[in-house]
Amino acid sequence: MEVSTNQDYGSKTMTKVKQRKDTLLARLKQNKIAYFSLWFLIILHLIVFLGPFFWTINPEELQEVGSLAGWSLQHPFGTDDLSRDVFARMLHGGRVTLLVGLAAMLFALLIGTLVGACAGYFGKFVESVLMRITEAMMAIPNFFFVLVALTVLGTSPVMVVVVIALCGWMEIARVVYGETLKWKEYEFVEAANASGARSIRILTKYIIPQIIPSIIVSGTLTIAAAILTESAISYLGLGIQPPTPTWGNMLQNSQQYIWTAPVLGILPGAAITIVVLAYNFLGDGLRDALDPKYVKK
Amino acid sequence: MCVKHTSIPNKKYSGGDEVLRFLLNRLGQSAILLLIVTIITFFLINLAPGGPASTMRMDASPEERQAMVEKLGLDQPIHIRYIDWITNALKGDLGVSFTSSEPVVQRIAERLPYTIELTVFTIILSITIGILFGVISAIKRGKAQDHVINFFSVLGLSVPAFWLGLMLILLFSINLGWLPSSGVGARGADFNFWGWISHLIMPVLILTTTVLPNIVRFTRSSMLEVISQNYIRTARAKGAKESIVLYVHALRNALIPVVTIIGVLIPRLLSGAVITEAIFGWTGIGTLILEAARGRDYPLVMGVTVVITVVVVLCNLIVDLIYSRIDPRVKNV
């Protein structure tokens, strides 16, 4: 079934937005891997966020069976180097990791949307300053600053989220900027403009709602990147610190057991890879589904 | 994340004048960028809890710590220190490393070539493979090859580089014993080719996975765009064999924007180099900044930051210039 909404939706009323969302899901369904990723992520988030209510072992508590114990009914993934339940740590660590990803994404979206929309909407001086900053931020290898910032400012979860977000908003800003440029030319925005509505109102009421699908795409891809960044800074020992488990610091800690208990590293590493993979597939799928040039295969 | 059509200069430079103006404009912007970067970094590191005195041995006495602070001039107010630093930096003097008392420039010069070596090999490898796979993917669009390549591209974007690195070490160094797990190999008099290459293989592979998927995807979309354009259809209509049309006409034009991606990827490569260098004990600029930040070596942190920013800015400038030279659309306007 060919779904085509690629023409002149701007000239119509805003009910179009809802329609686009519906078709988005319909199109996504046709991309099997993206659709599967979506369900996979939903289920995984349910497990990770609700799991600890059922699997009540404290992830920080030392278990009787001793360290590096193998599989058992009590401890399905065994115990780690300090004799803690690996399954509980995977659940709680997943919670923290996914929350960090989500929070960093939201924060990055906030900055990116703000910068992109303002630059696109106001144009002129604001545009050139904001977009120059965006380009500059993209042009510098920001990981160097991440390292310096986290080394000197400490590694509280909030710092980690802020720093990851500060490194990840630029792509979003560019997308939002491009979209804003496009949408502000449409009649309904110009009409609102002519009626004397304030800029902020126009931006929030008329333009940003139109951009939401693109923002969702960027957001999905940003979560993927944020989770990867979290694990990378954990690897360098600059991420969220124990005893709070995250997949990143579990992976980092497992490094020293690569010889004696490689499974400690394989679990969080595989978990990170799969989640990021799913987010990337979903993001790609969403983008394709939004693409006006979309053709059914 | 996918790099989209970023940083393709949409301004049109036709004459030498315009190029010059563009250059000057860019240089001006870069200077401001550099200044801001130095200010932020300088104040950031100086805000850090625990200055160089805290890097001393734990059993250093308070007197020993105080002696260190005074000797390094850290009892001066921070803005005075920044002004001192920037004045000297403008004269080309990046100061002396706190931890080794050697000139910062010298310490960076010792390490930078290794990072360049790593990144150049990575660029060569990822561009060759990336373009090849990108083209295959575009030509076989929607077919099995396309899906497989796409899957591995996304996988490459999703695997934590250091985890993959550890897995490679586990396989090639620990289990098979084929490749050294760390270091850059013997240099100078003891240099030998296999030693050098064997040390390079894993780091280059890991760094390649961080950028290769972008190049594949970028080439693919660029290629698809070109294929759908008129002149390809014209060429086909003229009766040229399809494969020749594709390879000669389409590829050449599709590759033009690919040049720009090098500019986009350089910051990413350098960031990726930090991790890669840390995994494989590759003594480049990435390990240097880690040492510097942990050792509270302020002049060294500043120096590395400045050098990296300059390198990136220059690379981008070069890429933009190349682009303005080779894009026929830009030229013919």
Added chain:
Amino acid sequence: MKTKKWRFMSVILVFFLLLAGCSYGGDSSNSSGDQSEGEGTGSDPKKGGKVSIPIVADPTFNPWHPNAYAESNVVNRVLFSGLTQPGKDLAPSPDLATKWETSDDELEWTFYLRDDVLWHDGEKFTAEDVAYTFNEIVLNAELGANNSSYFQKVKEVQVVNDYEVKFIMESPVAALPAYLSFNTEIVPKHIFEGQDPWELTSFNKVNPVGTGAYKLKSYTSGQSVILERNDDFYGDVGLLDEIEYKVLPDVNTHVAQILSGELSIFALDDLASIERIEQADGVSVFGRETPRFFWIIVNHEEEKYQDKRVKQAILHAIDRQNIIDTVLKGYGTIADAGIAPALEEYYTDDVARYDYDPEKAKELLAEAGWTDTDGDGIVDKDGEPFSIDFKIGIQGDLEAVSQMVQQYLVKVGLDVKLNAMEWNAMIQDVVVNRNYEMSLNWWRYPADPDLSAYMHSANVKGNNIPHYQNPELDKLLDQGAQTSDVEERKKIYIEAQKLMAEELPYIFLWYPQEAQVRIDKLKGVPDLAFGDALHYIHEWYIEE
């Protein structure tokens, strides 16, 4: 037009390749220029070969430099020599000094020096070098030299004649010969005179001149330091041709490389992979006692910790043997006081001991007034819950140990929040600002039982981080520090240990053993901790 584009791109490519090429041309290694490799001496089958030792960072070839840490010590011990060195029984034994004696009032120490010592550059070593090292570097407070705090009581060093020096003391220090064997190597006056000893990079970073059994052959920053045999060494000339120090920041790499034969010997700090090494062929692990102890400190400025029952309860609450087994893989002995079993003569375990007994811990807390009155699982007193901010630095196994400790303390009702900080930030908070409530770390000290630096009330601004003050302990420590007679000293320190175990100035955890990893081909290494064995590197050899 097509070719033009490609040409332009290839120019850029060549540019990058050239840049990369610089790394071979611009090799920063420096050769000492000495070509005389001892190849003709094949008659002794033991002679020849090299050992590779990992270091985690670039070294500074100056034992007194404030930036000379562990990675520098292992190099400097081989390059330079001190007046004394740790004997194979750890008691100070002759090195540059052949013998020493103290005046009756113990305020003057005379050291008689060897007269056959040459610096690596051929200059003669004399008493002037010793006097310079101490008077101009160590005792110069402005310089803040490493370990200078051990020599606070030294007024000055006088040259008696070319081969005799006198240490003039403000008060007796029985441990002086032991201190002189611990990272206190002598540096050459003829190179340092008139220079800022920290700024002299041509020496400290490029071309050190020592008196040791090996001299610098080449050094490449970030990669390796290579030493070659010093054929003019005053002692037995070394058997190995070369000593290579590889700069490898990552400890996992050390393990990988010793298993693949790229390294020869090191002290493994992180014992996670010990089982793998123990299984490996051709590599062995040796447990070595070292003068170190792990501790938890509580800030004695806070009232609740002035009650020793609280500290005793903490000890009873922690299953130290389990932590030793889990994290240290058995390489450690439960500590009762600060004097480690490495100091055999002084060590005793006949003191108050605290077995793992959570019930006892709760009782002691209750006696001290801390009980769980509101049933929230946390003990409280006067409505105040017992919550502890537990600050540690991220390094080695401190994080792992602290996480286990935290869990044990939580079990007896102490609300412990673990705060793992970047190392420098921790130093700033805990050591410099004393802004902490509880911390965990370890001390390493010279092979002498004098622990005044860590628990004497005179040092509450110094290394007495727990701010512990006890006149009784002060008196014992003072007596011990000033008594040279070994039998007399033993009695004093045994009494001191009993007092420490009872009063717990530190909450003593364990004496870690060093896990020395060594390839089996390497022989002649004395049964000492790795750092001490380095003093005997000229006896090491490779057996094929």
